Amino acid sequence: MxxxxxxxxxxxxxxxxxxxxxxxxxxxxxxxxxxxSDRPLDPTLQAGITFSSGETWKQQRRFTLTSLRRFGVGKRSFEQCVVEEAECLTEEMIKLKHTPFDLRSLFTNATSNIICSVVFGKSYGYSDSNFKSLLNHLDQNLQLFGTGGVQLFFPVMKYIQRTSYKHIQGNTSKLIKFINGVVKQHEYSRDPENPKDYIHDYLNEIESNQEVGRAHT
Incomplete structure (x- = not known):
C-alpha cells in the first residue's frame, strides 16, 4: 500500500x-x-502511569523522572543496587546446582527487584509466592494482549474473545489490588520530610497538590 x-x-x-x-x-x-503521543483508550489497561495519556501522561512522566533521579536512577550510585541484586541472582542460581531451571524467570525477578527497590522501597525473595504471582500476571498480560488488543479496533471482539479479555481483566485487577496494598502500607509509614521511595514521594506530591487546591478555593 x-x-x-x-x-x-x-x-x-x-x-x-x-x-x-x-x-x-x-x-x-x-x-x-x-x-x-496519546495512547488508545482501553478499559482493561486504564491503570497507572504507563497507560495514561495526553496532559496527564506529560505531568506523570515529568514527576516520575524527577522522582526516580532523586532516588538514584541514572546516577553512578545506583550501580550498587544493581550489583547487590546481581549477587542475589548468582546465589539463587548456585542453589539450583545441576538441576534444570527457567533462566528467564530468574532474570525477570532480578530486574523487577531493582525496579521495586526504588518504587516500593523493598526487594522480594526469589521464592516469595506473592511476588512470583505478580510477575506471572504481568507475563500473562503481555502474552494475551496480542489478541486482546484487537478490541481497540473491533470492540465486539471482547465478546468473541471472551476468555482472553476476561483473563486480561482478571490479571489487571489482581495487579491493582497488589499495588493498592503496597500503597496502603506506605500511607502508614510515610514521613513527609523523609520519603524513602517513589511511592512516598508520590503520596507527598498528592498531598502538596491538595493543599494548593484548597488554597485556591
Missing part, C-alpha cells in the same frame, strides 16, 4: 482511522511531535 499511496497513508480498521508511517525519518519526526 505504501508503494501505491506513499510513505504516509490512512486506512480504516474496524471503526477507527489508522495512519500508517512507512519511512524511518517520518517515524522519527512523528515521535518528536507531542501531539501524537
Amino acid at each position: 505504501a508503494t501505491q499511496y506513499g510513505p504516509v497513508f490512512s486506512m480504516r480498521v474496524g471503526g477507527k482511522v489508522v495512519v500508517v508511517l512507512n519511512k524511518y525519518h517520518i517515524i522519527k519526526q512523528a515521535f518528536m511531535n507531542p501531539h501524537i
Whole structure:
C-alpha cells in the first residue's frame, strides 16, 4: 500500500482511522511531535502511569523522572543496587546446582527487584509466592494482549474473545489490588520530610497538590 499511496497513508480498521508511517525519518519526526503521543483508550489497561495519556501522561512522566533521579536512577550510585541484586541472582542460581531451571524467570525477578527497590522501597525473595504471582500476571498480560488488543479496533471482539479479555481483566485487577496494598502500607509509614521511595514521594506530591487546591478555593 505504501508503494501505491506513499510513505504516509490512512486506512480504516474496524471503526477507527489508522495512519500508517512507512519511512524511518517520518517515524522519527512523528515521535518528536507531542501531539501524537496519546495512547488508545482501553478499559482493561486504564491503570497507572504507563497507560495514561495526553496532559496527564506529560505531568506523570515529568514527576516520575524527577522522582526516580532523586532516588538514584541514572546516577553512578545506583550501580550498587544493581550489583547487590546481581549477587542475589548468582546465589539463587548456585542453589539450583545441576538441576534444570527457567533462566528467564530468574532474570525477570532480578530486574523487577531493582525496579521495586526504588518504587516500593523493598526487594522480594526469589521464592516469595506473592511476588512470583505478580510477575506471572504481568507475563500473562503481555502474552494475551496480542489478541486482546484487537478490541481497540473491533470492540465486539471482547465478546468473541471472551476468555482472553476476561483473563486480561482478571490479571489487571489482581495487579491493582497488589499495588493498592503496597500503597496502603506506605500511607502508614510515610514521613513527609523523609520519603524513602517513589511511592512516598508520590503520596507527598498528592498531598502538596491538595493543599494548593484548597488554597485556591
